[in-house]
Amino acid sequence: MNESKSPSPQHPKAPRYAILVAGGSGTRMGAGRPKQFLELLGEPVLLHTLRRFAEAALRVQEVIVVLPADQFATWEQLRTDFRVTIPHRIVAGGDSRWASVRNGLAALGTPEGIVAVHDGVRPLASQEIIERAYAAAETYKAVVVAVTPKDSVRNLAQRGSYALNRSRLRLVQTPQCFDLDLLRRAYQLPELPTFTDDASVVEDLCPIHIVEGDYRNLKITTPEDLIVAEALLRSMQ
Template sequence: MTDSINPNPEPPQGPRYAILVAGGSGTRMGADRPKQFLNLLGEPVLLHTLRRFAAAALGVEQCVVVLPAEQFDVWQQLCVEHNVTIQHAVVAGGATRWASVRNGLAHLATYTEGIVAVHDGVRPLVSAEVLEQTYAAAAAHGAAVAAVAPKDSVRGLAQQGSYALDRARLRLVQTPQCFELNLLRRAYQLPELNTFTDDASVVEDLQPIYLVPGDYRNLKITTPEDLVVAEALLRAELKHE
């Protein structure tokens, strides 16, 4: 991976697309609904995320929301309740995240070029700056991922005890992860990897991954504590608009 503290990518070229993957069940949240549908200041988490990508200044031509098929009706009802007018496609996910991204990518089959972002549907606080920089870096380098430096000390596990890792050489990967469209298509034509952790791990055998500075506020809502933090951060953001 190529790490950059202050990337200066070339201006983005070609159309932009987004695949928002939202297949969570809410188990770790202890909630009565999938985490993408949890209430965040009066609206579903997934709606907040979708709105970030629908911002006119970002110029995303097509947003694809990937959901389990059994959640389509719930999402449609939520869109009606919240008067959602944002144009987006809804695609059925697969048994794994890898399969879900592949299904979302298949919906873009009619497009021949551009940059596609893959983003967690439960990262609703991604900033316009991070989105723009990651799209632009992918246009310049082929593949770009938002990431942040670890704040804590990090240790690896061994058969006997553990060992220290140099956190200066480590990054915590976030989304968006942006790729040249046909590059991502080639990567997803390969068999699913047992070591799959994110889209960068699918692409990295074909293309070096350029790292863009992420944002600690771009948290992934996974546990109840995450939702509390997200609410506080969103209130602060709205207050300063």
Template sequence: MGADRPKQFLPLLGEPVLLHTLRRFAATELGVRRLIVVLPADQLATWQELCAQHAPVPPHELATGGATRWASVRQGLAQLGQETEGTVAVHDGVRPLTPARVIEATFAAAYNHGAAVAAVVPKDSVRNLSQQGSYALNRSRLRLVQTPQCFELHLLRRAYQLPELNTFTDDASVVEDLHPIYIVEGDYRNLKITTPEDMLLAEVLLRTAEENGS
């Protein structure tokens, strides 16, 4: 991002990106019981200061992250203590525009099928690289995976008891050896803020949503 602070703390229409993300989950009709924010140890104080500046903030708990995404998700699971029943979502803190429809549909699919992820069909043509050059892939059979990724809690706990995978890319890749992954239709507005251009687009989308009351 090239910014002076972590991207989850960047101001989006005057409020931290991460706060917008929290509100998306708090505002659903799911009755989410616990929201856990996992951050590096050296960012916890900054986040608490931002919460004080931008109150009210949805009630949530804090957990200290690990050296990798895998370790951070495991720390978030540890924060749940002895709970073994229920559906849990893992979500990128820098996806502040996730529609309620996507959150609710992914939770429902995980409740019914055990494991579900939001994903969209690629808009562009996709090619696979090989030693001989490259070849086209059928994009109708491909999906770009988003978050939330939702799982029955006991299933995700089982997956994270295994050693960390070198091929780890997301939580579905941890779980898929234990259980099939159900695909839920995501949303192209559910962007993951990674570059300065993403911030500009997020501002436009968020402002448009506010004007439309959605």
């Protein structure tokens, strides 16, 4: 994997699209409702995420939100309650994240461009991070944002464990940005259990380039994540 800190072209030529994958059930949150619909400073998490890609400076032409079909009515009600006017399309997800992204790709009729795939419950991705990923994808075709682990990391072995070189490891975040044709070709291949994110789907077809992420770009998975996200969001306002 290659790695860089600075974005590529500042004036993008390729059209930009985004697929927000929000298929979580919220089991680990213990909140009784999907985590993408939980309130973060008084608004649904998914609305915060959607707003990140609606920034005019990013020039995103279309946003696809992938949700389980049985959550459509809930989101429609939230859109009404919170007067959501940000343009986006809703697409039904599949039985896995892989299937959900594939459904999102199928909904994009455009033949070319750069597409960002982003976790619907990662609401703190900054405009800078998103721009950095889109811009780098114009050059490298397959880009992830990632950060260096802060803690020591050990690998489990049959007998005990051993330390890994933290400087050579990265914690992968989203958005992950790809040439649209490349991502479509990758998703024509059968699903494998080794697919943990979109980069793992693409990496047999193209090297994955890394750009510097942000520790604040957290994924809301457990109750403490929501507390941290609220504190961070207040500091960013």
